[in-house]
Amino acid sequence: MQAQLMLTCLCDAFFGEVGIATVKVLEHAGCRVVFPEGQTCCGQPPYNSGNWDAAKEVARRAAQVFRPDLPVVTPSASCAAMVRKGWAALGVDAPRCLELSEYLLHHLGVKSWPQKGSRVAPRRRVAFHVACHGRELGLGDGPQRLVSMIPGVEWAQFSESETCCGFGGVFSAEHPATSRGMGLHKLESLNAAKPDLVVTTDMGCALHLMTLQAQDGPSLRFLHYAQLLAEVIDR
Structure with a gap:
């Protein structure tokens, strides 16, 4: 099977290791990954700001990069939701776009992890932050099910x-005080659970919480769940 990787702006700018992990995970599960050159933003920032004319222009440019005959897979529920729902609202034809866990579970049929071989994995207490866009897509517990397959x-x-x-993307810029308060509340709950690491589907959430904790609290380690899956692949 083949799929196109949509890397996302945050992975491109700050979290390249998430893109590398995503490719490693997909290839391990039997997928040939195609990376279309010339990828741009999906248009979510102007869309959420109400500037739909600009969002439509950006979305149209992004849509031209992807082949219509291959699914698009992205390690971001937020970007997947924009392509699936936001582009439709803008009148932009979208390729079939799936968040990583959807593709692994429902298209590649992953039932155990790793598929073959395994590095020795230490026992780790893992907390999972459920991103809002995961609920919008109806991911359910798909990402958590994948993490639960990992030994240890x-x-x-x-x-x-x-x-x-x-x-919330531009929400944090438009309402910084409210955004900060919500983030600190989340960090308080996370710290009380005493995890070894925190995993999520969306690195925007992770970046926000990482920034806040650097200013106000003890250090938690944040990872995309693809990184956790990639860590135990024996290659």
Whole structure:
């Protein structure tokens, strides 16, 4: 099977290791990854700001990069939601776009991880931040199911796992005080759970919480769940 990788702006600018992990995970699961050159932003920032003319222009340019006959896979529920729902609202034809866990579970049929071989994995307490756009896409517990397949994972349950972190893209710029308060509330709940690391589907959430904790609290380690999956692949 083949799929096109949509890297996302945050991965391109700050978290290249998430893109590398995503490719490693997809290839391990039997997918040939195609990376279309010339990728741009999906248009979500102007879309969420209400500048739909600019969002439509950006979305049209992004759509031209991808082949219509191959699915697009992205390690971001936020960008997948924009392509699937935002582009439709803008009248832009979108390729079939899937968040990584959707593709692994429902198209590649992953039922265990790793598929073959395994590095020795230490026991780790993992907390999972449920990103808001994951609910919008109806991901359910798909990403958590994948993480649960990894040897040595123990869940660090916390009461605010499904509470918004306060990022919300442009929301954090337009309402910084509210955004900060929401993020600090999330960090308080996370710290109480005492995880070894925090995983999520969206690095925008992780970036927001990482920035806040650098200013106000103890250091938690944040990863995309693809990085955790990639760590135990024996190659």
